[in-house]
């Protein structure tokens with residue numbers, strides 16, 4: 222029996238800071254935005270965190286397909302900025318969307334790919350007939366240390382996916398994961414900012430894992446890049462997904478609708494899932510979408526997705542990703558720093 | 567820490583604006599009431615989840631606040647009339663130049679306050695302008 226996405230929803234905070242404003246303050250090269258292909262990034266409000274972002278995204282997912290929250294049997298929230306070290310984000314989200322409490326929940330953590338791991342967990346339970354619907358989320362309010370290269374990209378946002386068996390907006394035809402022990406990026410318990418292995422970690426980290434998961438799934442599915450109408454690769458910046466797509470044989474046109482990082486920054490656990498949502502916003506029934514996430518540490522989950530008939534009915538009933546690109550409010554660095562101070566992990 | 571149990575009991579009304587409705591006289595209550603003052607013992611009360619859409623009846627802008635809220639200043643506190651009739655006090659997230667009496671607002675899920683560095687994070691409902699927000 223086919224399983225897949227019954228509905229989806231995203232949330233991106235309203236504030237933005239431009240890369241050129243960050244570069245101005247730190248006296249960096251002015252072409253930082255061009256070289257990263259990230260022109261602005263989202264900044265959460267003082268009273269927003271990974272929980273509030275997840276709640277807004279989940280409410281949008283429920284609204285989009287008019288889902289009764291009592292049907293949800295599992296909530297898995299992927300994030301690296303869960304506000305509590307002990308006290309699950311999923312419990313607060315469940316209460317805020319009005320579940321009936323007969324459900325299992327857990328928070329997941331795998332750098333930027335915990336959200337796709339949450340989808341896999343839901344797919345297992347749904348496929349086995351153990352639950353009716355599962356809610357899988359990726360949500361983050363990421364931070365880079367002031368002046369660090371990560372400061373140009375670390376952003377906030379989230380996406381929620383309802384995984385089920387009926388009325389599919391998109392079928393998940395199969396997935397393939399690739400995971401190794403690679404210390405490319407980490408944060409020790411209690412530390413406010415992450416550390417990273419520097420600029421050379423892209424090759425053994427992002428590129429090796431995304432490439433391995435993608436090739437593995439293409440082989441498993443007996444497909445080639447041309448079989449897909451769209452592709453979404455994890456977007457730590459605007460450069461990496463373009464480069465990996467090209468090296469794997471995907472075209473610039475295939476990744477264009479899902480390439481959201483130039484306008485919102487890297488939303489970490491939200492990143493590839495917001496990219497997928499932006500693609501579902503424009504895809505037609507029958508279209509196929511290739512998705513590959515990446516999480517430092519390191520691993521990649523690749524998915525083969527076929528858009529279903531239900532997409533046309535539900536698409537316009539909740540905000541689209543690009544609706545969040547409009548009505549934004551720009552901050553200067555001083556106000557941005559004030560926002561950030563409140564948002565220690 | 568005595569606020570924790572009190573907040574816990576109020577989670578449904580804070581997270582989802584759950585109030586009550588008297589089927590007998592069609593009056594809505596927020597915060598929820600168990601007894602309808604109109605109908606007394608003839609009341610037929612049921613839970614009602616408010617949509618949260620409403621209008622600003624009056625407001626004030628806070629420029630000086632205690633430590634917990636200092637970072638957020640200036641912020642707007644407003645009395646909001648929900649579509650179904652009840653009025654409640656809530657924060658309206660927008661610049662002080664934008665808020666005005668009669669402005670339509672809709673609910674958002676936000677952090678209300680944090681109990682210092684170690685305590686509970688209290689979540690609940692605030693409001694944003696209906697126009698110009700996603």
Ligand SMILES: [Zn+2]
Nearest residue numbers: 588591602605
């Ligand atoms: Zn009554």
